[in-house]
Amino acid sequence: MPELIKAGAPIKVLVADDHAIVRAGIRALLEAQPDIAVVGEAVNGLEAVRLAGETQPDVVVMDIAMPCMNGLRATRQITSSLPGVRVIALTMHDDEEYFFEVLSAGALGYVLKAAAPAELVAAIRAVHQGNVFLYPSVAKMLVNDYMRRVESGEAKTSYDGLTEREKEVLTLIAEGLSSQEIAHRLCLSVNTVHVHRARIMEKLNLHSRTELVKYALRKGLIEFEG
Numbered sequence: 684m685p686e687l688i689k690a691g692a693p694i695k696v697l698v699a700d701d702h703a704i705v706r707a708g709i710r711a712l713l714e715a716q717p718d719i720a721v722v723g724e725a726v727n728g729l730e731a732v733r734l735a736g737e738t739q740p741d742v743v744v745m746d747i748a749m750p751c752m753n754g755l756r757a758t759r760q761i762t763s764s765l766p767g768v769r770v771i772a773l774t775m776h777d778d779e780e781y782f783f784e785v786l787s788a789g790a791l792g793y794v795l796k797a798a799a800p801a802e803l804v805a806a807i808r809a810v811h812q813g814n815v816f817l818y819p820s821v822a823k824m825l826v827n828d829y830m831r832r833v834e835s836g837e838a839k840t841s842y843d844g845l846t847e848r849e850k851e852v853l854t855l856i857a858e859g860l861s862s863q864e865i866a867h868r869l870c871l872s873v874n875t876v877h878v879h880r881a882r883i884m885e886k887l888n889l890h891s892r893t894e895l896v897k898y899a900l901r902k903g904l905i906e907f908e909g
Contacts, residue, residue, distance in 0.1 A: 693720040694811045697738055699731035699754065700724075700746040700773070705796075709744060712800050719807060728752030735761045735768055742807050745790070747774040747781065755788045762789030766861035769810040773803070786896060791858075792816035813858045815896065844886055852879040857899035 696713055698721060700706050706724045713719045722738040725731035729752045735743055743761060747754035758770045771792030772785040785793055791810040794803050795818050806816040845853065848869075855865045862876045869876075889895055 693718055694742060694807060695720055695722045695738065695740045696807060697721075697723045697725065697731065697734055697740040697743045699726075699728070699734075699743060699749065699757065701726050701749045702746075705746070709803070712803065713807070716804055719804070728754055728757030731757045732760045735765055739765070740768060741811050743768060743770045744773050744803070744807070745770050747772055747776070747785065755784055758785070758788040758790050766864065771803075771806050771810055771816065787891060794818055815858075845883065849879055849883050849886075852876060853883050853895060853899055856880065856883075857896045 696719055698706050698709050698713075700709070703726075706726075710721050710724065713721050722740050723734045725734050727749045731743065731745060731749075731754075732752070743758075745754040745758055749757075754772060754774075758772070761768055762770060769792070770788075770790040771794055772790045773794050773796060774781060774785070775796050782793055792806040792815065794806050794816070798818060802818065809816040851869060852865060855868060860868065862873050862880070865871070865876045866873045871879075883895070884890065887895075887898060889898060
């Protein structure tokens with residue numbers, strides 16, 4: 684079990700779901716945890732974006748299918764404007780189309796509504812620590828996708844000449860850090876981080892953060908729970 688963070692510094696969680704009974708259940712579950720505090724509830728994507736700005740949560744538990752603005756659009760807006768906020772997608776959909784869309788939007792976790800309550804708690808703790816949380820069936824999808832790419836010749840089997848610094852930058856990008864956060868972590872300028880990112884994309888023939896995350900997971904550069 685992941686180590687609980689110290690008392691007095693709970694993980695601040697915003698819950699976004701258009702069903703009141705679901706929000707109430709999630710709130711009850713999370714408030715029973717000594718290291719988690721629910722700081723707000725949103726009934727749609729627009730409200731999720733607004734409340735994320737107001738409450739500055741550590742983690743947003745985001746339903747994907749919501750009115751006014753769906754969870755995918757809300758996730759994109761939150762992760763682009765608040766790079767320190769981690770998003771976990773909570774969905775009924777267990778298929779590739781939704782998974783890769785969610786990952787592309789910037790979410791670091793993917794949990795099915797059919798999952799055991801403990802899975803959601805574990806996901807919150809994992810993404811707060813900078814890990815990626817994938818529900819087991821979703822992790823299997825990732826492996827299957829990689830195997831298809833290997834068989835078609837698309838996937839590479841080495842680091843393709845990445846330097847140690849480029850591996851570090853790749854890892855931090857995949858973990859969801861912004862260029863400014865990476866620069867601070869590695870004592871680099873933001874421009875230098877941008878140069879490293881461009882070289883990584885070119886060397887690996889990758890074109891999006893989604894592909895970077897998938898690559899980093901396959902190579903074991905970042906860990907995932909699930």
